[in-house]
Amino acid sequence: GAGVSQSPSNKVTEKGKDVELRCDPISGHTALYWYRQSLGQGLEFLIYFQGNSAPDKSGLPSDRFSAERTGGSVSTLTIQRTQQEDSAVYLCASSSRTQSSYEQYFGPGTRLTVT
């Protein structure tokens, strides 16, 4: 079946612009996660959705970062007024809460470059 998909695969933007990153989870997966992978910080958790609500936003690095999920499916991560330190690969993962181990399946990521 279809896995987690993300778009765009690559995004180059100028400092100060806003960007939107999209994630399509595996159909039926109620849990959705965003992570960031950067050279200096490794893989970091950003935000967790259960259905359309986000009970854990503790990893969002600043108020320039926000995310939403609609219809219990697609999620969008928005970064406002991008900075060079936002350059990273943004990964989305989804999980079925019915699985005993809550295994997460990752998408291919969006590589964001802020110039």
Place this chain on the structure above:
Amino acid sequence: GDSVTQMEGPVTLSEEAFLTINCTYTATGYPSLFWYVQYPGEGLQLLLKATKADDKGSNKGFEATYRKETTSFHLEKGSVQVSDSAVYFCALSDSGGSNYKLTFGKGTLLTVNP
């Protein structure tokens, strides 16, 4: 808070050599432990997992045993292949919380030469 420490490498081995990548963790609850692998140009994939103490996860010749007494989950393979060249991430998911978010180590780059 939760944390994972793994040897950062890079690790370079010859084909058929023995591999160990050390991983230790700190967690407040009773975590599940994972090894993820990222092959060149590909996304993150689950390699193996263990959900409770003394469990052994295994896949593709790789093994790791959940050691609660030493808070460790070292990855081993008896004979590596060139195709095992990748970045390996140790991770935990603290089941004491409600969201099962993953906390990752920094990753270890493995290069296997023919």
